[in-house]
Amino acid sequence: MISRSWRSVALAVVVVALVVGIGVVASGLWSVLWGGDDARIEGLSEEVPWEQAIVVPTVAPRTTEPAEPVFDLAQHSTSDPTSRWVIVNKQHPIDKGYEPADLVDVDGERVRAAVEPDLRAMVEAAAADGARVVVRGGYRSYTEQVGARAAVEARRGFAHAERYSARPGFSEHQTGFAVDVDSGSQPSCNLQTCFTRTPEGAWLAERAWEFGFVVRYTEQNSAVTGYAPEGWHLRWVGRELTAHLRAEGIGSLEEALGVPGGPEYVAG
Ligand SMILES: [Zn+2]
Structure with a gap:
């Protein structure tokens, strides 16, 4: 048991x-x-x-968001004559002794070496679209500007020259970054207001920016630049800046870079 x-x-x-x-x-x-x-x-x-x-993040949140790519408008000088963004206008003369060190020949005219590839590419692209852009002017020394200005004054008078032709020492052409072009299809409009209505003028107004050029003096910006519209006068500043101007709808280099201009010549 x-x-x-x-x-x-x-x-x-x-x-x-x-x-x-x-x-x-x-x-x-x-x-x-x-x-x-x-x-x-x-x-x-x-x-x-x-x-x-259940969606608690396992990665710590960023303390700072990645910065938007901001276009640096101070990356080139606006007063150094060798700078691609130099501003030469009636308020900002260029030293009479300045001559660029790297001038190269394009179709018989001289430009800074940096301008050449874009200038050639632009003329070629225009031709492909049936626009015959002909290079007629580039670098002019101070002495050459003395002659150019005197010729305009003799032909059209002082008042006209003040609106269309820079006094010596105030011409963008002395930088080697400016180019004047002709219309191959309507030569009667060369250096005339009607240039903007030629196939070449219209093409340049629409496409020059793609090659780093601005039509420097337009109807919209004449109060800022101090010049009457010149659809034939192009200024090379490089494609980065012209893309920025295009994207932001900015109509002049003076406004983009915050440099004063206008029709009055600086005193002295
Ligand atoms: Zn010009």
Whole structure:
């Protein structure tokens, strides 16, 4: 009897131990399988919806957003005559002794070396579109500008010359970055207001910027530049700046670069 009763007790202990053991194991398994989510949700305040709880970012948020690419308008000087962004106007003369060191020949005219590839590419692209852009002027020394200005004055008078031709020492042509072009299809409009209505003038107004040139003096900017419109006078500043002007709708170099201009010559 004793032995049998002991066995019953032992059996009962084993059964209880098994049940408890299975319970513990099952509980552990449950916790492993499901406990994680429960624990995370329990750790959050009740206002946070469950949907937000499971999209908690694992990467720390940036403290600063990546900067928008800002076009640097100070990357080239506007007063150094060798700078591609130099401004020469009636308020900003150029030293009478300045002569660029790297002039190259394009169709019989001289320009700064940096201008050449874009000038050739532009003339070629215009020709492909049926516009015959002919290079007729480039660099002019101070002395040459003395003669050019005197010729305009003799032919058209002082008042006309003031609007169309720079006084010596104030001409953009002395930088080697300016180019005058003719219309190959309507030569009667060369150096005339009607140039803008020739196929060449129209093409340049629309496409010159793609090659780093601006039509420097337009009807819209004459108060700022101080010159009457000259659809034939192009100024090379490089494609980065002309793309910026185009994108922002800026009509003059003076406005883009914050340099004063206007029709009055600087005193002295
Ligand atoms: Zn010119």
